[in-house]
Amino acid sequence: MTLAEVKETLQAELLTQDSDLSLEVHSACASDMMSDVLAFTRPECLIITGLANQQTLRTVEIADALAVLFVRGKRPDQDMIAVANAKKIPLLATNFCMYDACGLLFNKGLCGVTEQVRKILGKDGCR
Amino acid sequence: MAADNTFIQEYSIKGWDFTRAGEASCEIKNILKQIGVSQDVIRRVAIASYEAEMNVVMYARQGTMRCEIDTTKIKITIEDEGPGIADIDQAMQEGFSTATPEMREMGFGAGMGLPNIKRNSDGCEVTSVVGKGTKVAMSFNL
Numbered sequence: 235m236t237l238a239e240v241k242e243t244l245q246a247e248l249l250t251q252d253s254d255l256s257l258e259v260h261s262a263c264a265s266d267m268m269s270d271v272l273a274f275t276r277p278e279c280l281i282i283t284g285l286a287n288q289q290t291l292r293t294v295e296i297a298d299a300l301a302v303l304f305v306r307g308k309r310p311d312q313d314m315i316a317v318a319n320a321k322k323i324p325l326l327a328t329n330f331c332m333y334d335a336c337g338l339l340f341n342k343g344l345c346g347v348t349e350q351v352r353k354i355l356g357k358d359g360c361r
Numbered sequence: 362m363a364a365d366n367t368f369i370q371e372y373s374i375k376g377w378d379f380t381r382a383g384e385a386s387c388e389i390k391n392i393l394k395q396i397g398v399s400q401d402v403i404r405r406v407a408i409a410s411y412e413a414e415m416n417v418v419m420y421a422r423q424g425t426m427r428c429e430i431d432t433t434k435i436k437i438t439i440e441d442e443g444p445g446i447a448d449i450d451q452a453m454q455e456g457f458s459t460a461t462p463e464m465r466e467m468g469f470g471a472g473m474g475l476p477n478i479k480r481n482s483d484g485c486e487v488t489s490v491v492g493k494g495t496k497v498a499m500s501f502n503l
């Protein structure tokens with residue numbers, strides 16, 4: 235799923251400048267706990283979180299994630315957005331709560347990292 | 362590279378310094394990229410060293426991170442001066458955490474740090490003296 239599709243699905247706002255929204259995320263991971271994210275992500279994933287601090291950006295760098303989606307109206311401060319711009323990490327923000335944001339993305343075929351989910355839903359369920 | 366073909370780099374880590382927190386791990390990650398280590402190994406080293414670095418930032422006064430690379434493996438050793446860990450087996454369990462509410466608000470305290478280190482490394486050893494400090498030694502095969 236492209237970042238443009240993520241943005242459209244969740245009526246999200248793009249917080250960073252010149253981000254390439256044609257980039258594709260292949261999986262997603264949702265948590266407010268960064269070690270959880272590090273335990274359950276694949277490279278090029280979308281991190282869905284309500285945690286808006288510098289540690290979120292570190293986690294992106296460390297885990298080779300592709301972008302961050304902030305949920306339930308959380309917004310990072312200008313410093314953090316500046317760092318994200320410098321590091322070319324696209325940041326999106328939606329007002330949907332985490333569960334609903336995940337549900338809407340899942341519905342469109344963006345799955346997590348549990349192997350079984352791909353077996354259960356097959357190719358049509360998990361793009 | 363030294364004469365015996367081992368690359369060594371050391372970084373210092375300051376307790377409770379959240380602006381620099383994670384910098385050492387990111388630098389190691391960049392070095393590994395530059396010398397052409399495979400992406401999977403780079404990612405595992407980065408995750409494990411970041412978890413250990415953050416534990417020093419959160420729980421200890423200060424520490425050092427030493428990175429040694431030779432032709433067969435990468436060794437990362439993080440040693441700190443801090444409270445130490447009384448029960449290491451308990452600390453290694455998924456979900457065990459003594460993180461304060463303040464730390465949790467910053468996104469820590471899942472109790473997944475040490476388990477992540479174990480999962481991502483090819484060998485890790487945690488030793489600690491209560492009241493003195495903690496040492497986490499991990500290695501990755503190349």
Ligand SMILES: Nc1ncnc2c1ncn2[C@@H]1O[C@H](COP(=O)(O)OP(=O)(O)OP(=O)(O)O)[C@@H](O)[C@H]1O
Pocket residue numbers: 269270412416417420421441443444445446452453457458459460468469470471472473474475476495
């Ligand atoms: N360097 C350290 N010095 C003192 N105590 C430590 C150190 N590293 C870990 N601990 C103890 O071990 C516990 C478990 O550590 P671990 O990294 O697995 O989880 P956490 O730091 O609590 O949460 P997370 O890493 O998921 O954010 C910590 O809560 C802390 O009590």
Ligand SMILES: [Mg+2]
Pocket residue numbers: 269412415416470473474475
């Ligand atoms: Mg930890």
